[in-house]
Amino acid sequence: MKIIFGFIFLSFxxxxxxxxxxxxxxxxxxxxxxxxxxxxxxxxFKCAIGCLKKETCKMAIVNDKNCSIQHEIFxxxxxxxxxxxxxxxxxxxxxxxxxTIKMDLDNQxxxxxxxxxxxxxxxxxxSQDSTIKIxxxxxxxxxxxxxxxxxxVWSLAVLQNGDLVxxSEDSTIKIxxxxxxxxxxxxxxxxxxVWSLAVLQNGDLVxxSxDSTIKIxxxxxxxxxxxxxxxxxxxRSLAVLQNGDLVxxSQDSTIKIxxxxxxxxxxxxxxxxxxxxxxxxxxxxxxxxxSSDSTIKIxxxxxxxxxxxxxxxxxIVRSLALLxxxxxxxxxxxxxxxxxx
Numbered sequence: 613m614k615i616i617f618g619f620i621f622l623s624f625x626x627x628x629x630x631x632x633x634x635x636x637x638x639x640x641x642x643x644x645x646x647x648x649x650x651x652x653x654x655x656x657f658k659c660a661i662g663c664l665k666k667e668t669c670k671m672a673i674v675n676d677k678n679c680s681i682q683h684e685i686f687x688x689x690x691x692x693x694x695x696x697x698x699x700x701x702x703x704x705x706x707x708x709x710x711x712t713i714k715m716d717l718d719n720q721x722x723x724x725x726x727x728x729x730x731x732x733x734x735x736x737x738x739s740q741d742s743t744i745k746i747x748x749x750x751x752x753x754x755x756x757x758x759x760x761x762x763x764x765v766w767s768l769a770v771l772q773n774g775d776l777v778x779x780s781e782d783s784t785i786k787i788x789x790x791x792x793x794x795x796x797x798x799x800x801x802x803x804x805x806v807w808s809l810a811v812l813q814n815g816d817l818v819x820x821s822x823d824s825t826i827k828i829x830x831x832x833x834x835x836x837x838x839x840x841x842x843x844x845x846x847x848r849s850l851a852v853l854q855n856g857d858l859v860x861x862s863q864d865s866t867i868k869i870x871x872x873x874x875x876x877x878x879x880x881x882x883x884x885x886x887x888x889x890x891x892x893x894x895x896x897x898x899x900x901x902x903s904s905d906s907t908i909k910i911x912x913x914x915x916x917x918x919x920x921x922x923x924x925x926x927x928i929v930r931s932l933a934l935l936x937x938x939x940x941x942x943x944x945x946x947x948x949x950x951x952x953x
Contacts, residue, residue, distance in 0.1 A: 717747050719754045728768035728776065730790070736776055738765030744778055746790065756793050760786055769809035769817070771831070777817060779806030785819055787831070799829055801836050810850035810858070812872070818858060820847030826860055828872070840870055842877050851891040851899070853913070859899060861888025867901055869913070881911055883918050890932040892940070900940055902929035908942055908952075922952060 659679035663672035671682035717737070726738035734755065735747040744758040744765055763781035770776060775796065776788045785799035785806055804822030811817060816837070817829045826840040826847055845863030853859055857878065858870045867881040867888055886904035894900055898919065899911040908922040908929055927945035935941055940952040 715749070715752045717752055717754075719745065725764055725766050726768045726778075728770050730770060730776065731774040736768055738768050738778055738780075740764045742780070742782075744768070744776070744788070756790070758788055758793055760795050760798075763805070766805060766807050767809040767819075769811055771811055771817065772815045777809055779809050779819055781805040783821070785809070785817075785829070797831070797834050799834050801827055804846070807846060807848045808850040808860075810852055812852055812858065813856045818850055820850050820860055820862075822846040824862070824864075826850070826858070826870075838872070838875050840875050842868060845887070848887060848889055849891045849901075851893055853893055853899070854897045859891055861891045861901055863887040865903070865905075867891070867899070867911070879913070879916060881916055883909055889928065889930045892932040892934050894934060894940065895938045900932055902932045902942060904928045906944070906946075908932070908940075924950060 659672050659681075662679060663669040663681055666681060669681045673680040673682065717735070722740040724737050724739055728736045730736055730746070733749060735749055737745050737747065739745065742759075742761040742763055742765060744761075745754055746756040746758070747753070748755050758776075758778075761778065761780040761782050761784065765778050765780050767779035768776065769779075771787070774790075776790055778786050778788070780786070783800070783802045783804060783806060785802075786795055787797040787799070788794070789796045799817075799819075802819065802821040802823050802825070806819050806821050808820035809817065812828070815831075817831060819827050819829070821827070824841065824843045824845055824847065826843075827836050828838040828840075829835070830837045840858075840860075843860065843862040843864055843866070845865075847860050847862050849861035851859050853869070858872060859867060860870070861867050865882075865884045865886055865888065867884075868877050869879040869881075870876070871878045881899075881901075884901065884903040884905050884907070888901055888903050890902040892900050894910070897913070899913055901909050901911065903909070906923065906925050906927055906929060908925075909918050910920040910922070911917070912919045922942075925942065925944040925946050925948065929942050929944045931943040933941045935951070938953075941949060942952065943949050
């Protein structure tokens with residue numbers, strides 16, 4: 613797995629070239645420059661454009677006025693090079709980069725803590741002000757505000773029937789009627805904030821709480837079908853493996869995989885040194901975990917071993933998401949989002 617670094621636009625080049633260099637913006641992942649001098653800048657610019665024009669170019673190197681177009685990214689001694697570019701867009705010269713802002717949803721009065729995409733394509737956001745907002749992503753308009761929680765909304769999930777579920781610092785879980793914004797069901801059994809929600813393959817709702825428990829709910833009558841209580845700290849993250857097993861990450865720094873037939877622990881993964889904030893399942897079935905120890909770990913669930921540790925963040929890694937192309941995205945308190953492939 614290679615690290616794909618955050619974007620650093622070619623500010624040095626754009627400042628210094630007497631030409632339209634805007635076409636370079638957004639097309640490169642990382643820029644390195646060392647031995648700049650005025651007469652070589654045009655050669656460097658031409659090399660960059662040459663890389664952009666070739667679909668197979670992934671890396672461009674300028675050294676002693678020579679331009680080398682590379683079709684693979686590899687490690688290199690940057691001290692000996694004048695100029696190195698790693699390409700961000702491999703097959704397009706379009707000016708609308710995949711990472712430009714398409715829309716601002718700015719009707720929030722406080723911080724956004726959770727997001728979920730509804731089955732009709734609308735976006736739901738849970739907020740620090742205890743409200744949930746439903747957004748029309750066609751035009752960015754606010755369709756509805758759901759008001760019933762009394763404290764921040766930390767988690768959102770969508771049931772198989774399309775209903776929206778919210779978990780809050782007020783220790784409740786609420787299921788919403790999105791036709792009119794009314795409350796369909798109020799689930800009360802946790803004694804501390806509800807940090808995480810997940811939906812099992814059979815449609816059951818699962819919640820993880822600051823009371824260190826995980827609860828599986830009967831949505832017919834709002835009762836608890838099962839309580840899983842092997843963690844010793846807040847359960848901050850939940851995920852469902854490809855085989856249907858439930859996996860949980862906790863403030864106790866452990867990850868547990870559960871037998872939902874009897875509520876026992878099938879497996880405990882111990883390698884993080886601090887709280888687990890986020891879990892996601894990769895396309896190959898491996899589990900990725902993000903932690904307050906600033907690392908992301910990729911787990912082999914057959915032998916419980918860590919296959920890989922990703923440690924390019926410098927602070928708490930709070931969130932993970934699997935992209936459509938199979939890459940992994942991570943968000944951190946170090947104010948960066950990193951894409952891993």
